[in-house]
Amino acid sequence: MKCLFLFLDGVGLGPDNPSVNPFARASMPNLHNLLGGNRLLLSALQKPKLRTADQPSHGLSGLSRGPALVTARATLLGLDACLGVAGLPQSASGQAALLTGQNVPASLGFHYGPKPNPAVAEFLRNGNLFNTLEKSGRNTALLNAYPPRYFSAIQSGRRLYSAIPLAVTSAGVALKTSQDLVTGRAIAADFTANGWRTQLGLKDTPILSTRDAGERLANLAQNYDFSLFEYWLSDYAGHGQDMEAACSLLETLDQVLGGLLDAWDDWSGVILLTSDHGNLEDLSTRKHTTNPVPALLIGAPELRASWLQFASRAALARIQAETTHTDSKKQNEEWLNLTDVAPAILGFLGTRVGI
Numbered sequence: 018m019k020c021l022f023l024f025l026d027g028v029g030l031g032p033d034n035p036s037v038n039p040f041a042r043a044s045m046p047n048l049h050n051l052l053g054g055n056r057l058l059l060s061a062l063q064k065p066k067l068r069t070a071d072q073p074s075h076g077l078s079g080l081s082r083g084p085a086l087v088t089a090r091a092t093l094l095g096l097d098a099c100l101g102v103a104g105l106p107q108s109a110s111g112q113a114a115l116l117t118g119q120n121v122p123a124s125l126g127f128h129y130g131p132k133p134n135p136a137v138a139e140f141l142r143n144g145n146l147f148n149t150l151e152k153s154g155r156n157t158a159l160l161n162a163y164p165p166r167y168f169s170a171i172q173s174g175r176r177l178y179s180a181i182p183l184a185v186t187s188a189g190v191a192l193k194t195s196q197d198l199v200t201g202r203a204i205a206a207d208f209t210a211n212g213w214r215t216q217l218g219l220k221d222t223p224i225l226s227t228r229d230a231g232e233r234l235a236n237l238a239q240n241y242d243f244s245l246f247e248y249w250l251s252d253y254a255g256h257g258q259d260m261e262a263a264c265s266l267l268e269t270l271d272q273v274l275g276g277l278l279d280a281w282d283d284w285s286g287v288i289l290l291t292s293d294h295g296n297l298e299d300l301s302t303r304k305h306t307t308n309p310v311p312a313l314l315i316g317a318p319e320l321r322a323s324w325l326q327f328a329s330r331a332a333l334a335r336i337q338a339e340t341t342h343t344d345s346k347k348q349n350e351e352w353l354n355l356t357d358v359a360p361a362i363l364g365f366l367g368t369r370v371g372i
C-alpha cells in the first residue's frame with residue numbers, strides 16, 4: 018500500500034472571496050472536477066457531522082471528524098493548524114506536528130518558524146514519519162531534487178535544514194540530487210525545473226511539462242511505501258500578495274494535479290494533499306492565517322475509509338485526553354488537526370510502531 022504526501026506550504030481553506038482568495042479566482046479545472054464542482058474553499062465543507070469514530074457510519078464523511086466533502090475520488094476535510102496555541106501558525110512547528118504527530122507548538126508554548134530551532138529539531142530527530150517507517154521496514158523518499166549549491170550550503174553551515182529535509186536525513190534517507198532529476202528519479206521544487214535553468218543557471222537541466230511532472234509524481238510514488246513532495250512556492254506566493262502571480266501558480270499546480278490524477282491508480286494507495294498553515298488563501302495580509310488547512314485525500318473509497326478511521330482514532334484519543342467525559346459536545350465538535358496526520362499514515366501503512 019502506498020501513500021503519497023503532497024505537501025503544500027501555506028495553504029488554508031479561506032472564504033469564497035475572489036478579491037483576496039486566489040482559490041476563489043484561479044482556473045483549476047482538475048481540482049474543481051475532483052471536488053465535484055467545488056473550489057478549494059471553506060464553503061466546500063458541509064455542515065459538521067456529529068458522529069464519532071466508534072458509532073456506525075453511513076458513507077465516508079461519517080468516518081471523519083468535523084465537516085467533510087466526499088466525492089467519487091476524494092474526501093476533503095479541514096485540519097486545525099492552530100493546535101490550541103495563540104499567535105499565527107508557523108512552518109517549522111507546524112511541519113513538525115505533521116511529521117511527528119506531536120503537538121510541537123503546545124510543547125514550545127508558541128508557533129515557530131520558518132526553520133526549526135533546536136527544540137523543534139529535537140522533536141523531529143526523536144521520531145518522525147520517515148525514521149519510524151524506515152525502522153519498521155518501509156521504504157520512504159522525499160521526491161524533491163536539490164541542486165548542488167544546496168548541499169554545499171548545508172555542509173558549510175550557511176544554510177539550515179528546514180523541517181522536512183531534517184526529518185528525511187535523520188532517517189538516513191538521502192536527499193535527491195540534480196543527477197536524480199536528470200535521470201527522472203526526482204522532481205524540481207517548481208515541478209517543471211524551469212527555475213533550475215533561469216534562477217540557478219543550470220542550463221542543461223531537462224524541462225518537464227506540468228502534466229509530465231504530475232505523471233512522474235504518480236510513477237515515483239509507486240517505488241516507495243511513503244513518499245513526500247514539498248511545494249513551498251505556495252507560501253512564497255502568499256507572502257508576495259500578488260493576485261495574478263498567485264493565480265498563475267495555482268493554475269500550474271492544477272495542471273500538475275491533472276497529470277497526477279490521470280496516472281494515479283486509486284487502488285494502489287492514497288494521495289494526501291495538505292499544508293502546515295494558511296497563507297495563500299488570504300492575500301489581504303502578508304502574514305500567515307489561522308484558517309484550517311485542507312486535508313484532501315484521493316484514492317479508492319475503501320482506502321480513504323481506512324485512512325480516515327486511523328485519523329479519527331488518533332483524534333478521539335487526543336480529544337478524550339484533553340476534555341472531561343461529560344464534555345461530549347466539545348468532543349463531538351472538535352476537528353482533526355495537524356497531529357492526527359502522522360498516526361493516520363502509520364496506521365494506513367500497517368505499521369504498529371508509535372512515534
Ligand SMILES: [Zn+2]
Pocket residue numbers: 027108131252253256296305
Ligand atoms: Zn510563510
